[in-house]
Amino acid sequence: MTGTATLLHHDGTEEIPRFLGAPGAALFGCLHRPAGVARSLVVLCSSIGAEWKYNYRREVLLARRLAERGVAAVRFHYLGSGNSDDGSPDFAALVAQARQVEAWGRAESGATRVGYFGARFGALVAAAASADTDMPLTAWGAPGTGAGYFRELLRIERVGRLAEGSAAFAEAEEPRVRLARGEPADVVGYPLPPELYDSAQSLVFTELAGTAPRDVCLVEIGGDGSARRAAESLTERGLRVHASRLVEDRSWWLHDADWRPDETRQTVRNMIEETVDWFLTVLPT
Incomplete structure (x- = not known):
């Protein structure tokens, strides 16, 4: 320490x-x-x-x-x-x-x-x-x-790519595709580890x-x-x-x-x- x-x-x-x-x-x-x-x-x-x-x-x-x-x-x-x-x-x-x-x-x-x-x-x-x-x-x-949180976050990322124009949207790989391969995805300028994404899918705030x-x-x-x-x-x-x-x-x-x-x-x-x-x-x- x-x-x-x-x-x-x-x-x-x-x-x-x-x-x-x-x-x-x-x-x-x-x-x-x-x-x-x-x-x-x-x-x-x-x-x-x-x-x-x-x-x-x-x-x-x-x-x-x-x-x-x-x-x-x-x-x-x-x-x-x-x-x-x-x-x-x-x-x-x-x-x-x-x-x-x-x-x-x-x-x-x-x-x-x-x-x-x-x-x-x-x-x-x-x-x-x-x-x-x-x-x-x-x-x-x-x-x-947790699933709803990342659904919202990925929606914001998608809107951001659309705002950059059709070429940027077409060239960028969907974050969900990378996460499904076990690779980190760029979401609003920050890396999202697949370990965190996968482990959060079943989380419910009120249950926690x-x-x-x-x-x-x-x-x-x-x-x-x-x-x-x-x-x-x-x-x-x-x-x-x-x-x-x-x-x-x-x-x-x-x-x-x-x-x-x-x-x-x-x-x-x-x-x-x-x-x-x-x-x-x-x-x-």
């Missing part, structure tokens, strides 16, 4: 970056530690590919705000992404990585209570990593199923999240009713569910020509504050 320089903020909070594991298979993690004693820790599980990139800043802001409010938070990069070492993990490996980072965050912060956060595909990872526990879970834009009584916060991005449907299913299973909806005129997950820094967007600030407030109601500080 090696690290780089700790960043100390003026409010006394710290950001502690580390490489976890042996060289060649090391995860990059960053612990956001409060100024005082941290009784609780939130593990942040990112999405993948382009969504990982475009939601990254919001997760940094969320982790910093949790630390400011007295809750430790830990972020990390999956193997094969960001600053972590190379790898082509399947879904089970992503879940194992989240639990590895949780263990490090607990030991480093001294927290005894843990909650999980996941954005988009990361919501599936967070739900699975905290399954069969009473750990609070927050999900931003959780997909109903609803295995034990606990508190769940669902934030729907847009207006497709997914959070309401998931909330109804989880409530029937005895979970305590809070659901809300974010409506944005522009894409939340992918940048467009009118993109502005997340710090300047009121919707982002509101979403982060709502998420932090919810965690403070279900975790000791």
